[in-house]
Amino acid sequence: MKWRHVQENWPAFYEAIADKWPEIDEAELDEIDGDQRAFIAYLAEVTGQETDEVRDELREWLAGEIPSDVVMDPIHDNHSIALSAKYVPEGEDEYANDDRFGGDDED
Template sequence: MKWHHVQDNWSSFFDAIVDRWPEADEAELEDIDGDQRAFVNYIAQLTDQEPTDAAQEIREWLRGELPSDVVMDPRHDDHSISLSGKFLPDGEDEYDDDSRFGDEGNE
């Protein structure tokens, strides 16, 4: 992904950022507001490394998946659903009917 995806959808990336850098603080991320230089400096400080090393780490992170709420495309959604299987307990299927969780049938 490109930085403009991150910058344009900054708050949608909070979960992905915290997943990659668990020490990250959401309030501080809000203050950064998608500013790439500020984010690099924040990650450098957070991980106790030089900004150039933090920038490299961020570039590697950018090679990952876009959060599903950033890209509204059925192909992307299907791919995201299939990837979500790794978070389900054994015996559950990521494509199972989820009506017990939502308001399906309550129209």
């Protein structure tokens, strides 16, 4: 994954961040708001590691896949829907109701 994925879906990554760095405080993550430099500085402070060590650890973490709970988060989902607009015929709204394809609650 790329940092922009994290930044664009910042709150959705809180759980994945806490899994990797249990020392974090969610209120501090709110303040950081996806700023990578601020996040690295914060991690260095709470973990007691050097900034370069934290940067390397973050790089390794980013080499992984986007966690499935983030992919399923409504914020990320809406972003995916917006990206799908290029596949929707002109004049049709990508957020429009899709009842014609059948309801999810039907057996």
